[in-house]
Amino acid sequence: MAHQLLQGKKGLIFGALDERSIAWKVAEHAVAEGAQIVLTNAPIAMRMGKINELAAACNNAPVIPADATSIADLENLITRGMEHVGGKFDFVLHSIGMSPNVRKSIPYDETNYDNFLKTLDISALSFHKVLQTAKKLDAINEWGSVVALSYIAAQRTFPGYNDMADAKSVLESIARSFGYQYGFAKKVRVNTISQSPTVTTAGSGVSGFNAFIDYAEKMSPLGNADAEQCAQYCISLFSDYTRMVTMQNLFHDGGFSNTGVSHLLIEDLNRLNGQ
Numbered sequence: 001m002a003h004q005l006l007q008g009k010k011g012l013i014f015g016a017l018d019e020r021s022i023a024w025k026v027a028e029h030a031v032a033e034g035a036q037i038v039l040t041n042a043p044i045a046m047r048m049g050k051i052n053e054l055a056a057a058c059n060n061a062p063v064i065p066a067d068a069t070s071i072a073d074l075e076n077l078i079t080r081g082m083e084h085v086g087g088k089f090d091f092v093l094h095s096i097g098m099s100p101n102v103r104k105s106i107p108y109d110e111t112n113y114d115n116f117l118k119t120l121d122i123s124a125l126s127f128h129k130v131l132q133t134a135k136k137l138d139a140i141n142e143w144g145s146v147v148a149l150s151y152i153a154a155q156r157t158f159p160g161y162n163d164m165a166d167a168k169s170v171l172e173s174i175a176r177s178f179g180y181q182y183g184f185a186k187k188v189r190v191n192t193i194s195q196s197p198t199v200t201t202a203g204s205g206v207s208g209f210n211a212f213i214d215y216a217e218k219m220s221p222l223g224n225a226d227a228e229q230c231a232q233y234c235i236s237l238f239s240d241y242t243r244m245v246t247m248q249n250l251f252h253d254g255g256f257s258n259t260g261v262s263h264l265l266i267e268d269l270n271r272l273n274g275q
């Protein structure tokens with residue numbers, strides 16, 4: 001159901017690890033909608049993942065490794081990326097998240113602070129670094145669109161989400177603060193999409209993830225949004241139809257964020273209580 005919404009646009013996509021990744025789906029949809037893309041991921045993920053498969057399916061998109069916490073890597077990526085596409089970018093997807101504390105199952109109230117700093121650097125400050133480097137290199141066209149992916153643990157506590165919750169709060173704040181700067185300076189828009197829990201490598205690392213998914217499914221009038229649907233929403237934000245949307249955190253969650261309790265959950269609780 002492609003509509004050539006991104007015809008002639010050039011995009012930079014961070015974070016496609018394997019076919020479950022949200023960024024993978026965004027890359028596929030962006031190309032189907034007429035965009036030319038550059039793919040990137042951390043050097044280690046390149047070795048573990050399947051990004052070259054994706055590149056081949058995306059009109060042989062160039063793949064340029066970059067650790068998103070390294071300014072030198074980002075400068076190299078953006079400079080070489082612009083050479084590849086022959087100009088500035090029109091859209092950027094930041095689809096990056098990692099918490100060493102989550103990975104090592106270290107509880108939030110016994111956190112390891114070196115790990116915590118890494119979580120913040122990889123999952124939140126990297127967004128600032130991408131934006132600042134792009135702005136410095138004047139790498140995004142006017143009315144360009146930058147999107148990062150977030151989760152509702154930025155607003156409400158989901159204990160298993162650990163220090164990623166703090167990282168997402170910072171990420172969403174960066175979208176507002178940098179969106180202000182980039183909007184006035186270059187008419188570039190910056191938003192975050194707060195996505196339903198989705199089965200991916202990053203998602204599955206969160207403790208109790210299956211329960212997250214079931215709970216959210218039952219609490220969402222439309223059900224959980226999947227990675228494919230998230231990609232479609234990203235495309236709409238990269239398109240010219242959303243040019244006045246910036247500095248927002250946009251919930252893409254089937255209604256979860258505005259639901260207090262659902263009849264499905266009440267029925268489950270009643271069953272548990274033998275009623």
Ligand SMILES: NC(=O)c1ccc[n+]([C@@H]2O[C@H](COP(=O)([O-])OP(=O)(O)OC[C@H]3O[C@@H](n4cnc5c(N)ncnc54)[C@H](O)[C@@H]3O)[C@@H](O)[C@H]2O)c1
Pocket residue numbers: 014015016017018020021022023041042045066067068069094095096097098122149150151194195196197198199200201202203204
């Ligand atoms: N899966 C979910 O339930 C869910 C829900 C809401 C938001 N999100 C967010 O969506 C985004 C994408 O995650 P996903 O679910 O597609 O999982 P994923 O594991 O497929 O993607 C995470 C990506 O981050 C990359 N990454 C990690 N460290 C990096 C670094 N230093 N430099 C560059 N890249 C690095 C990984 O290589 C990987 O490609 C993340 O921000 C995640 O928090 C996911």
